[in-house]
Amino acid sequence: xxxxxxxxxxxKEDKTKEQGFDKLSKKDWTSFNELxxxxxxxxxxxxxxxxxVIGDNSWQFDMNTGTISFGSxxxxxxxxxxxxxxxxxxxxxxxxxxxxxxxxxxLLQSHQLKTLGExxxxxxxxxxxxxVDQNFEHxxxxxxxxxFNAKSYYCANYGQGTLVVTIESDDIAPIDRDRVEPIMTKxxxxxxxxxxxxxxxxxxxxxxRSFKVKLSENKVEGLRLGKSVVADFDExxxxxxxxxxx
Numbered sequence: 001x002x003x004x005x006x007x008x009x010x011x012k013e014d015k016t017k018e019q020g021f022d023k024l025s026k027k028d029w030t031s032f033n034e035l036x037x038x039x040x041x042x043x044x045x046x047x048x049x050x051x052x053v054i055g056d057n058s059w060q061f062d063m064n065t066g067t068i069s070f071g072s073x074x075x076x077x078x079x080x081x082x083x084x085x086x087x088x089x090x091x092x093x094x095x096x097x098x099x100x101x102x103x104x105x106x107l108l109q110s111h112q113l114k115t116l117g118e119x120x121x122x123x124x125x126x127x128x129x130x131x132v133d134q135n136f137e138h139x140x141x142x143x144x145x146x147x148f149n150a151k152s153y154y155c156a157n158y159g160q161g162t163l164v165v166t167i168e169s170d171d172i173a174p175i176d177r178d179r180v181e182p183i184m185t186k187x188x189x190x191x192x193x194x195x196x197x198x199x200x201x202x203x204x205x206x207x208x209r210s211f212k213v214k215l216s217e218n219k220v221e222g223l224r225l226g227k228s229v230v231a232d233f234d235e236x237x238x239x240x241x242x243x244x245x246x
Contacts, residue, residue, distance in 0.1 A: 018212065018223060020214045021212035021213060021214045021221070021223045022212060022213060022214070023212055023213075024203070024206075024207050024213045025207070026038055026204055026207055029120075030120065030122075031122065032122050032123075032124040032125065032139075033196070033197075034200075035122070035143055035147075036139045036142060036143055036196065037196055037197055037200045037201045037204060038143075038146065038204050039142050039143050039145065039146025039147060039204070039208075040139075040142050040146075040190060040194065040196055040201050040204075040205075041186070041187060041190055041201055041202070041204065041205030041208065042146060042175065042205060042208040042209065043141070043142035043143075043145040043146045043152075043153065044142060044186060044189070044190045044194075045175060045182060045186045046145060046150075046151060046152045046153075046175060047141070047142075047145070047152050047153060047154075048186065048189075049152070049172075049173070049175070050151065050152035050154065050167065050172060053074070053172060054070040054071075054074060055070075055071075057070035057071035057074065058070070058071070059154070059156050061078075061156060061163065061165075063101070063102060063103065063106070066078060066103065066105065066106050068154065068156065068165060068167070076167045076168070076169045076171070076172070077167070077168055077169060078106065078154075078165040078166065078167055078168075079106060079107070079108060079109040079110070079144075079148070079150075079165060079166045079168075080094040080102050080106045080107055080110060080163065080164075080165055081093075081094055081109060081110050081113070081140055081141065081144045081153075081164045081165060081166060082094045082096075082097070082110060082137075082140060082164055083097065083137075083161050083162060083163050083164065084132070084136065084137040084155075084161050084162045084164070085160065085161045086160055086161050086162075087160065087161075088131065089131055089132060089133075090129060090130060090131050090132065091129070091130060091131075091132045091136055091137065091140070092128065092129045093110055093113070093114065093128055093129075094106075094107045094110035095107050095110045095111050095114055095128075096128030096129060109144055109147075109148050109166060112147075112148075113125050113143075113144065113147075114126060116147075135193075135194055135195075137155050137162050137164050138155060138194070139194070140164055141153030141154070141155060141164045141166070144164075144166045145166055146208075148166060150166035150167060150168050151167055151168055151169055151172040151174065152166070152167045152172065153165065153166045153167065154166075154167055175209075177209050177210050177224075178225060180209070180211075180224055180225070180227045180229065180244070180246060181244075181246055183205065183209070183222075183229055183244070184229070184242060184244050184246075187201075187202060187205060187239075187242065188239070188242065191239060197237050198233060198237055198238050198239040199220065199231075199233045199237035199239075200237065202220055202231050202239070203215070203220055206220070206222040206229070209222075209224070210224060211223060211224045211229075212224065218232060218233050218234065218235070219231065219232050219233070220233070227244070227245060227246050228244065228245045229242070229243070229244045229245075230242070230243045230244070231243075
């Protein structure tokens, strides 16, 4: 067999392997939970990486400079999304918290989420102050992190509640999409800590990580750079098995 034949055969085999895989786009969303599932997984991975950056350092928010600091050396620009009160488990959007004197330039993303909610008629993004379930602040942080392509989000516990901010800085490394191994550990961590549709979230995760995707009734397969992941789901879209050829 000639070198040309070998190269041609290799190319043909690669195309055969990719048969049935497509570059998918995210479906339109109509609810808060669907929007959350669009962005949960990659935002969760970003937040875990950010946790490694800041370590155990305590935080300090400077409203005048629009930054949040961790220890004496780490300082990052933020956008204020909103806050959770521990007293009554209520959420208040940053744009609605007029008594705190938050500068308008720190509320740009919060206002954009409100506008998006008005366009889509999503009550959770429009209602200024309301009672929420557990982990709502993290859901909001993940949504904002994903929508605005932030490096991370952070839930800053101030004793009586939690301030939710997004963080953007060139000092924070972006997700390395060429490393597919984190999917195998990060996704199980996410679904063990948050209530969401496993299958929809996994599909969106693969799209965010630039995978080609192949869908069947109870299976989602992803392919990128010759590496593959396969996830099986039950009739309720719950993950039952996750394997990878890495």
